[in-house]
Amino acid sequence: MADFETPSFREYPTIPVLQEGIMNNGGPFVAKPAHNEPLGYPGELVDGWEDKAVAKLGDLASRYRSLQVFLDSCVKCGACTDKCHYFQGTHDPKNMPVGRQDLLRKVYRRYYTFAGKYFPKLVGAVDMTKEVLDDWYTYYHQCSQCRRCSVFCPYGIDTAEISMAAREIMDHVGLGSKYNNEIIVKAQTVGNNLGLPEPALVDTLEGLEEDLLDDTGLEIKVPVDVHGADVLLVTPSADFFAEPHIDGLMGYAKVFHAAGISWTLSSYASEAANFSMFIGSYENMKKQAERIRKAALDLGVKRLVVGECGHAWRVAYSFWNTLAGPFDFLDPNYPVPQHIVEFTHQLHTAGAIKFDKEANDDKVLTFHDSCNVSRASRMGDKPGGQYRLPRDLLRASANKFVDMPRDTIFESTFCCGGGGGLLTDDLMEVRVKGALPRMEALNHVIQENGVTHMAAICAICKTQFAKVLPYYGMGMDQIISLHQVVGDALVLGAPNE
Amino acid sequence: MGIEVNGKTLEVDEEGYLADLSTWVPEVATVMAKEDGQELGEDHWELINFLREYYEEYQIAPAIRVLTKAIGKKLGKDKGNSKYLYELFPYGPAKQACKYAGLPKPTGCV
Numbered sequence: 254m255a256d257f258e259t260p261s262f263r264e265y266p267t268i269p270v271l272q273e274g275i276m277n278n279g280g281p282f283v284a285k286p287a288h289n290e291p292l293g294y295p296g297e298l299v300d301g302w303e304d305k306a307v308a309k310l311g312d313l314a315s316r317y318r319s320l321q322v323f324l325d326s327c328v329k330c331g332a333c334t335d336k337c338h339y340f341q342g343t344h345d346p347k348n349m350p351v352g353r354q355d356l357l358r359k360v361y362r363r364y365y366t367f368a369g370k371y372f373p374k375l376v377g378a379v380d381m382t383k384e385v386l387d388d389w390y391t392y393y394h395q396c397s398q399c400r401r402c403s404v405f406c407p408y409g410i411d412t413a414e415i416s417m418a419a420r421e422i423m424d425h426v427g428l429g430s431k432y433n434n435e436i437i438v439k440a441q442t443v444g445n446n447l448g449l450p451e452p453a454l455v456d457t458l459e460g461l462e463e464d465l466l467d468d469t470g471l472e473i474k475v476p477v478d479v480h481g482a483d484v485l486l487v488t489p490s491a492d493f494f495a496e497p498h499i500d501g502l503m504g505y506a507k508v509f510h511a512a513g514i515s516w517t518l519s520s521y522a523s524e525a526a527n528f529s530m531f532i533g534s535y536e537n538m539k540k541q542a543e544r545i546r547k548a549a550l551d552l553g554v555k556r557l558v559v560g561e562c563g564h565a566w567r568v569a570y571s572f573w574n575t576l577a578g579p580f581d582f583l584d585p586n587y588p589v590p591q592h593i594v595e596f597t598h599q600l601h602t603a604g605a606i607k608f609d610k611e612a613n614d615d616k617v618l619t620f621h622d623s624c625n626v627s628r629a630s631r632m633g634d635k636p637g638g639q640y641r642l643p644r645d646l647l648r649a650s651a652n653k654f655v656d657m658p659r660d661t662i663f664e665s666t667f668c669c670g671g672g673g674g675l676l677t678d679d680l681m682e683v684r685v686k687g688a689l690p691r692m693e694a695l696n697h698v699i700q701e702n703g704v705t706h707m708a709a710i711c712a713i714c715k716t717q718f719a720k721v722l723p724y725y726g727m728g729m730d731q732i733i734s735l736h737q738v739v740g741d742a743l744v745l746g747a748p749n750e
Numbered sequence: 751m752g753i754e755v756n757g758k759t760l761e762v763d764e765e766g767y768l769a770d771l772s773t774w775v776p777e778v779a780t781v782m783a784k785e786d787g788q789e790l791g792e793d794h795w796e797l798i799n800f801l802r803e804y805y806e807e808y809q810i811a812p813a814i815r816v817l818t819k820a821i822g823k824k825l826g827k828d829k830g831n832s833k834y835l836y837e838l839f840p841y842g843p844a845k846q847a848c849k850y851a852g853l854p855k856p857t858g859c860v
Contacts, residue, residue, distance in 0.1 A: 282764050436857050446858030453808035460816050491859040494813040495844070496832055498859075526859060562859075676859055678765065678845070712859035729836075 257682045259724045260342055260689045262696055268335045269344040276345040280391040281679045284429035291438045292537055295427035302426035303381045307364050309422045310357070314365060320418050323410045324361045327351060333402040333412075338667050339395050342686030347392045350402035350412045356388050357419050386428070393419040394430055395683045397673035398531065399624035404664050416673070417533030424532055432677035437528050440541055445490035445524035454520055457493050465503055469745055473510045475502070478552070479517035484509070485549050486516055486593070487525040487569075488560025489712035498715055501561050501734025507743050508597050508736070511606045516558075522548035525565035526712065530572075531674030538568065542576035555584040558591050561734060563623035563672065563711030566592055570630035592632050594710060597739060598642045601649055608742040613651035617704045618738065619695065620644055620656070621718075622666035623711035637663075643710060643735055650742035655702040661694035669709075671717030684717060685724045692725040699727070708735045755781050767848075767855050774802075774852030782850050786841070790850075794838055796824050801851040811848050811856050 286296025299305060314321040333350035335341065340348040347353060355377070362369030362378035369378030379385060398413035423429065439448040449457075458475040465473040476482065486509075492502040509516045522544040529537035549557055557580065559569045569590040574580065580589045588595065600606045620643055626632070632639040640663045648654050661667050670688035698704040709715050709732060718732035752759040753766075755777045761769040766782070768774060779798055783790050790798075800820050804812045812820070814832055822830015835843035844856050 432857075439857060447810065447856060447860065449810050450808065453810045453812075456808065457813045457816055460813075460819060464815065464819075489859055494856070494858070495860040496814050499813065499815050716859050 257685070259685055262693050262725075266335075266341070266690070266693075269341060271346050272344040273346055276343045276348060276395060276683060277388075277391055278682070279387070280394045280430070281675075281677055282431040284431045284434040288431055288434035288438055289424070289427060289429050291441065292424070292429075292434060292534070294424045294429060294434075298427045302386070302428075305426050306386070306422050307360065307381050309425045310361060310418075311365055313418050313421065314361065317414070317418070319411070320414055323354070323415055324358050325366075326408045327354060327358065327410055328408070330407060332405050332407060333410075336402045336405045338399070338401070338670060338690045339397070339683060339687040342670070342689035343395070343683065345395075347388065348395055350406075350410075353392055353396055354410065354412055354415050356385070356392055357415055360385060386423070389419050389423060390428060393423075394675060394680065395687075397624070397668045397671070397675055397687070399668035399672055400628045401624070401665065401667065404628065413673070414533075417531070419533075420531070421533035424534065429532065430674065432679070433528050433532050433674040437532070437537055437541075440524050440526070440528065441537070441544075444521050444544065446526055446528065447490045447494055449490055449493060449523065451520040454493060454518075454523055458518070461499070461503060461506070465506060469507075471510065471745055473503075473506050473745075475506045475518070476516065477518045478520050479515070481553050482515045482517035483554060484514060484516040484556045484558050485522075485552055485554040486518055486558050486560060487522060487545055487548075487565075488518070488593075489526045489562040489565060490524045491712035491716060492560055493523075495712075495716060497719065497730070497733045497737060498561075498712055500737035500740070501715075502736075504734060504736025504738075504740030504743075505560060505593055507740040507745060508600065508606060511743055511745055512600045517552060517554070519545075519548035519552060521551070525559050525562045525569070527565060527568040528674055530564055530568055538572065539576045542568065542573055545573075546577040546580070549580070550582065556587045556591065557583060557589055558593055558596050560593050561710040561712065561736065563625040563713060566632075567625040567629040592642075594643050594646060594735065595632050595638070597736070598633070598646055601646065607744040608650040608739075609744050610650060610652045610742055612742045613738055614653070616651060616706045616738070617653040617655065617702060618647055618651050619654070619698050619704045619707050620647055620662075620735075621669065621691065621707050621709045621714055622662050623709060623714050624666060624668050624672055626710065627666045628664055643708075646735065646739055647708060650739050655698050655704055657694040657698050661690065667691040667694065669711075669714040669717040670721060672711075672713050676713050676717060681720075685721050688717070688721040688725070692721070692727070695727070696725070706731050706733050708733050708738055710735050753778070753781055753785075765849075765855060768852040771805075771852050771854070778852055779850035786846075793825060793829070794847075794850075797821060797835070797838060797843070797847050798851045800824070801847055801853055805851070805853050811844060811853050814844060817843060
């Protein structure tokens with residue numbers, strides 16, 4: 254099936270022996286003009302791209318002070334080197350966070366620092382060449398922008414921001430990745446990453462209502478485009494399409510039903526994900542966020558709730574207000590936006606919904622903290638809510654819950670290996686290898702504590718794990734949606750007869 | 751890039767998906783399966799035909815739940831689950847079966 258070797262589990266974490274160039278694979282499939290032009294980028298690599306790339310780098314460094322600080326301040330202390338899951342899994346030194354940063358930094362030094370302009374060799378500054386561009390394309394598509402390295406950097410250098418800037422520069426000279434750009438075009442035209450048109454969405458949701466009726470004997474709705482509903486739920490379109498995501502969506506529906514809160518999805522804004530963040534494009538990110546604002550206004554809702562999607566929550570929590578705000582037309586008594594976990598947690602705390610824990614007695618659960626939720630946002634009204642709230646819900650809805658080792662969860666969580674716009678088959682090798690640290694941590698609690706399932710709150714994580722678990726000898730069905738666990742335990746009352 | 755079907759070369763993209771849906775003939779699936787070292791039985795064809803019908807109506811591949819339900823109705827309840835679909839199409843029913851059926855690859859977090 255694969256023409257690479259799946260890494261073996263290590264007895265204890267070790268610093269990998271370097272294998273230079275082992276992942277120099279040319280990067281993912283390149284976007285075609287049809288994927289680039291609608292986003293405002295040249296169709297293909299433009300003439301004079303060297304100068305244009307350098308100019309764009311200067312533009313970004315001057316606009317985003319953070320980027321300039323990150324490029325200027327690295328002291329090569331080495332604290333970040335072994336913190337990256339891709340480095341641990343691949344052994345390629347360009348996958349060390351500092352190695353990855355330096356790909357951009359050495360060009361920045363050459364053109365934008367005194368020493369680099371006059372004594373390039375002394376400071377490792379290089380010209381913008383095709384070789385450099387190829388390295389950018391390859392290795393900035395082996396970064397999932399998970400920001401684990403930045404937790405350990407004494408200067409707080411954020412490799413994700415450097416990686417986003419690099420992709421933005423490449424898009425501006427016509428070199429984008431097909432996976433990301435094709436998806437963004439679909440989200441901006443059809444309204445979701447899948448390209449799922451309204452009739453198909455409606456048909457799919459009707460099917461889910463049938464399933465819910467079969468399972469529970471209750472008429473639990475999965476409504477779409479209902480004007481005047483209280484809540485607009487914006488969720489990743491994978492929740493309509495894939496497993497185990499769809500079980501999470503049915504879990505949300507059960508929660509709304511049990512709490513008696515009217516809600517709706519929108520066929521116009523049928524996507525929470527915002528891949529424009531992965532390519533560092535503020536302009537495109539804004540377009541997608543504005544769709545959600547428009548849907549909320551058109552439907553006349555009072556609240557906005559975001560489904561289980563990691564980076565969508567970062568965009569919603571940290572960017573929506575500046576991208577598409579103010580959301581002053583919503584009910585100020587509720588957080589804007591609110592995470593579905595926070596929503597369910599609040600209902601449970603208030604006693605509005607109840608769980609029957611025994612319903613999940615066939616499982617021993619653990620929880621995978623998604624990068625963008627853990628390190629780029631919060632949840633609820635207290636620090637650390639993004640770690641506590643999902644665990645509270647799991648413990649409230651299941652008797653058996655065990656955490657993975659402390660250095661692999663919370664702010665130190667390891668990426669699933671497929672985040673940041675890398676969830677494509679043409680990057681399978683880096684996805685499988687990058688999953689190593691998480692797979693080791695999961696294996697640990699499987700062996701020690703008999704864990705059977707790992708719950709997650711991110712569509713990318715769920716798809717990635719379903720794909721890579723079998724490479725490590727585990728089952729694809731061991732990854733589940735948090736709201737599946739919640740939905741299974743939820744006390745729904747007697748079926749209507 | 752292309753694949754040879756009935757003496758004609760049909761264009762495919764870098765991942766092997768048919769560039770033009772309308773050029774599909776049943777032999778496309780047979781040829782693609784052969785390249786993957788697989789043989790197509792009756793159940794494979796049920797799935798491929800369902801995908802094509804669904805696509806014609808909705809311009810997208812069906813969600814996995816829609817697919818398992820439809821297959822369950824056609825082939826019996828014991829086959830209406832994703833485990834069985836993965837037995838038929840080990841690379842993933844959504845992706846491998848779509849490819850054989852000439853449909854574009856599903857995109858997004860799936």
